[in-house]
Amino acid sequence: MADKFGILAKFDTPADIMHAAEKVRDAGFKRWDVITPFPIHGMDGAMGLKRSWVPRFTIVGGTTGFIAGMSMIFFTNAFDYKILIGGKPLFSPFFAFPVSYELTILFSAFASIAGMFILNKLPMHYHPALKIDRVAEASDDKFFLYIESEDPQYDDTKTRSFVEGLHPVEVSDMEA
Amino acid sequence: MSAERDASLPNPTKWLLIGAVGLIISFVGFFVDPRMASFCYLIGLIFTTSITIGMLFLVMIHHIFDAYWSTVIRRQAENFLAALPWMAVLFIPLFLITYLYKQDTLWIWMNPDHELHGHGTVGGDILYQKKTWWLNETFFWIRAVVCFVSWVYFARTFRRNSFNQDKDGSAEHTYSSRKHAAGGLVVVALTWSMAGFDWIMSLEYHWFSTMFGVWFFANSMRAALAVLILVAAFLVAKGPLKGIFNTKHLHDLSTLSFAFTVFWAYISFSQYFLIWNGNIPEETFWYNFREEGMWYSVSMFLIFGHFLFPFLFMLQFPLKTKYPAMVFMACWILFMQLFDLIFNILPSLKIHGQTAQLFHEPLGFLWLGASVLGGIGILLWAYWTSYHKVKIIPIRDPRIGECLGHNH
Incomplete structure (x- = not known):
């Protein structure tokens, strides 16, 4: 699959995704993001985001x-x-x-x-996450995290086992 | 928490002594150099009173908005309110000095025989005659009493509610404070403007500016916030507030201080702009006095030192969250606040026939230093006395838990 966008992981609670985000941050990934139903206080720190420009x-x-x-x-x-x-x-x-x-x-x-x-690279009319129907749950009660394949550290098998090590509910590939 | 005296914190008695020394020098000044000394005493008194009134406003704003971020620092503002009755006591010498001489030591309109420069006496001045219904001695002193009584009433109410809540934890105290804050904001806004009109603006009774009360308010808020930042930094450094008061709280205080910097500039500019644009002699003369000689430098110093420098300084996020930077800025604002009062009060000496050359007259420095020291000494004496009697934070305030977790 040449045009793979990245790996998507689903979490059940805000605490789970906070901890997962901290691990992804500490692993040194650069191109990744979280999708949550509401702003989670402390997520900026957990993701290692710097002050806005x-x-x-x-x-x-x-x-x-x-x-x-x-x-x-x-x-x-x-x-x-x-x-x-x-x-x-x-x-x-x-x-x-x-x-x-x-x-x-x-x-x-x-x-x-x-x-x-x-x-924010707006307006953005298309995002690969929109292709996956389950991501709609992020507007209800589920929390998602994805790592892009463009990330310099990305490696198909290693990153997948890393994401599975974050104890998500499920892991899936994202098409570009 | 702090019921027993912590030896590393300042001793209130020391501050009382410092205040007493300052006041004694000021009182000597009343006899040696009455006009200069009483003008300087007025500056010192208003400087310290404006800090306490600013604290009163902060407490009321906290209650009226049911704020949570300021709960942790509200107790320190309440401690400062303990100084308000003493500010009333410090006002009495102004009454005495007025009648010690021929009633025109400070407010010349109190003496109908006062010679005006070039045109008769105050009593024969049509501009004074039209204002006698407001500017007469009886009403003036009644207004001063009304001001202090209302301030002390509200200060005592907020202190009592807050301290009683420490004991029984009842939410009733919060409701009572909120109701008092609603009325108090209106009453104190009116009385504080009135005090500004009476004590400062009427020094040159020809002049009038409707912005003056708002300027007075903005100024006192800046001073109070600066003092609050200093006290918070001190208590964090010394230990009592360490781990309780965090940099997010500091950032909020600094941001409010920044907001009032802009507000002060907005009001001061608007006042100048309207008078400049209107170009009416009864108004422009006030600024003309302040553009002569060294007062021109003072005016320029105010624009750049009291607005532009703090504005650019506090515009930067990193500086607003660092203690050394904000301690420096708070000291700077307090110093400039004093300058602003000097700028507003001292040039009025000119219509007393004296050239107001504070900086060319060594004694002026002495009187000013003594009165500011006296006021600050009494203020900190009242603060530390109150500090050692009560807990360091309103421990059973309904909002305190929320406030301590404030980090975003």
């Missing part, structure tokens, strides 16, 4: 928004078409601030959402 997108978006607001008002009011209002200076950071501030928030929000989509 989304904040970096946010700060870039926010800075861009702030600079955009300031330069937009400078360009329109003090450069392209000079307007003198109430004896105020043509440009001052004070009256440009509220607009810049709003744009900071707007651009931060856009950048955060875009960053989230990019990092």
Whole structure:
């Protein structure tokens, strides 16, 4: 089977899958994931996930928004078409601030959402797990863990016996 | 848990002595250099009172939202509330100093014969005459009493409920605190704004800003959170809270501190922006005083030191979860908080005919240091006295189990 996506294991309780995830993490696998009906607190640590990169997108978006607001008002009011209002200076950071501030928030929000989509590889219309009907149980009361065949450590027989050693309820292959 | 005195923790009496020394120097100042010393005393008093009022707000916010993450640190905030009656006592010298001299030591509108720079006296000033219904001496002192009575009432209620719950574990105390928090938030928000208007804003009675009460609130919350972070770090380092207060709790406190940094900047900017944009002489003169000479540097220092630096510092997740970083930031915020009060209070000396050059007058440093030391000494004396009497966490609070397991 050349186009095998990976190995899927099913677990009955959140505790079982937490322990299994810790073992997979410690075994050094890189390309694997868990599918659960609800967020399990502590799973991030059990999977060895680092802090999200989304904040970096946010700060870039926010800075861009702030600079955009300031330069937009400078360009329109003090450069392209000079307007003198109430004896105020043509440009001052004070009256440009509220607009810049709003744009900071707007651009931060856009950048955060875009960053989230990019990092999660969304939109994802197809995933090999969807081919297996049993995975639908992950929206009810079962917990799944899979290791991809793309993982550098992956080996058909060794990884399968490793996954069986995690004491899952059942193990199956996933087609790509 | 901490019913018997732990020798490694500070002795309350030591702090009482430190406070007493500070206060005695301040009182000497009332006779040597009355105006400067009483202005500095006002700064010191408001600095310490704002910390305790901030604690009161934190306790009320905890109760009104039925929060769980803050349960572990709530007891320390309650310990600080023990200082509120003493803050009322420390307010009495301001009453005495007012009548020791010709009523215009601090609040010039109290003396109708006070000469205004260039245009007659206070009594003949139409701007004062229109405000007499609010700015008259009787009403002023009544308001101060109302403020302190309401604060002490709420502080005592929350402390009593919390300490009684340690004994009997009844949920009734939590319900009682929640009801009091609902009313207390409204009452304390109004009285604390009123205190800001009366004690600081009326120093220059021509000036008015509707933002002022909110600025006062934001400032006191920042100070209280900074003190709470310092106390938590101290108790974790010394042992009593070790293993109880975790970095997730620290992160939450830091995040709240960060939120109030932004809130403070938002309010301070809005106040400046509206006055700058409106450009009315009764309002702009207040900022004009603060753009002259060294006050310009102080203003700039506030923008960068009280907002931009803490903002960029606490924007970073790793720093918010580390004790050394947050201890540094808490000390920095407290220092800047004092600067902010100096910025708001001291330039008013100018309308007393003195140039407010605190930094060119060595005695000013002495009075300011003495009054801050006096206030802080009394505050920590009350805190440690209360600390040694009660348990270190509200051990039978319905939410305490949830709070101790708080790690996500």
